[in-house]
Amino acid sequence: MAKKLFITATGTNVGKTYASCKILEHLGRQGVKIGAVKPIETGVSSVPADADKLLKICQKYNPNFRELEPLDICAYTFALPAAPYSADTQNIIKTENIKEKIAQIESLCDYLLIEGAGGLYVPITKSYFMIDLIKELNCQTLLVTPSHLGCINETLLSIKALESLDIRYDWCVNLYKDREEFTQITKPFYDDYFKQYDKLEDLLLFNHPFFKGL
Numbered sequence: 001m002a003k004k005l006f007i008t009a010t011g012t013n014v015g016k017t018y019a020s021c022k023i024l025e026h027l028g029r030q031g032v033k034i035g036a037v038k039p040i041e042t043g044v045s046s047v048p049a050d051a052d053k054l055l056k057i058c059q060k061y062n063p064n065f066r067e068l069e070p071l072d073i074c075a076y077t078f079a080l081p082a083a084p085y086s087a088d089t090q091n092i093i094k095t096e097n098i099k100e101k102i103a104q105i106e107s108l109c110d111y112l113l114i115e116g117a118g119g120l121y122v123p124i125t126k127s128y129f130m131i132d133l134i135k136e137l138n139c140q141t142l143l144v145t146p147s148h149l150g151c152i153n154e155t156l157l158s159i160k161a162l163e164s165l166d167i168r169y170d171w172c173v174n175l176y177k178d179r180e181e182f183t184q185i186t187k188p189f190y191d192d193y194f195k196q197y198d199k200l201e202d203l204l205l206f207n208h209p210f211f212k213g214l
Contacts, residue, residue: 002035002106004139005214008116008130010154015144015174015200017050020115021057022204023142027111027214028061035062035109037073039098039133040117040124043081048074050115064108075101085123095128102137111214114139120161135165140213143171144200147182152189170210172198 007020020036028034036054051070058065071077075098078087085093106112116122120131134141141162145155155171162169173190175182190197203210 002109002112003214004106004112004114004137006114006116006134006137006139006141007144008134008141008158009119009144010146010151010158011119012117014146015176016115017053019142019144019172019174019200019204020113021053023214024054024057024061024113026204026211028057033062033064033110034058034113035065035105035111036113036115037075037102037105038115038117039074039101040076040078040084040093041074042078042084042087042117044077044079047071048077051077054113054115058109062109073101073105083122084117085125093125095125095133098124098133099136120158131161131165131167134167139168141167141169142210143169145171145173146177147173147175147179147186148177149181149185152186170198172200172203174200 007016009016024034024036036058038048038051038054041048041050048070051074055065055068055070055073076084076093078084080087102114116130118130120129122130124130124133143158143162145151145158159171202208
């Protein structure tokens, strides 16, 4: 059975795909037989863009992925750029199909990276959320958080949600927005409240202790 890492975030456009690609590249260069799956991708007109990026990296390092297409590593894709529940206008999503797709791709690799959609409480169905999938998979999770004004609330709520379900997690800040303001607006609280935390750019230096557990 492959080791698994689930990449999630406080919301959309926070840096899940960026972090996922960097982690896959690092593990692939270390000789790890990597794999990736994007269970659900919305806003897809033809080729799922996030899945395409993940697949191209896997194809560089794992021959089992070289004949696959981006759609092969997705359980569902939808045209509407919205939460899966809203994008699924025909009500076709079956949670068992998502888990079957993950198991199928897992069989092709020794280390599987699973990239979620949106944040933890993005609805997949009316009563099944992204965090429910993470809990059922029982795998290590990396929470990517933003740096813009308001991110403290988003970060704390996401961390408390993970902890409420006893999900194993690490977290990091992606300084992609309001980078200069972060030092004054957010960093003082993080320094005092968390004492120690990671920035995504430091995590991706690859000598970081995070990778010892992967």
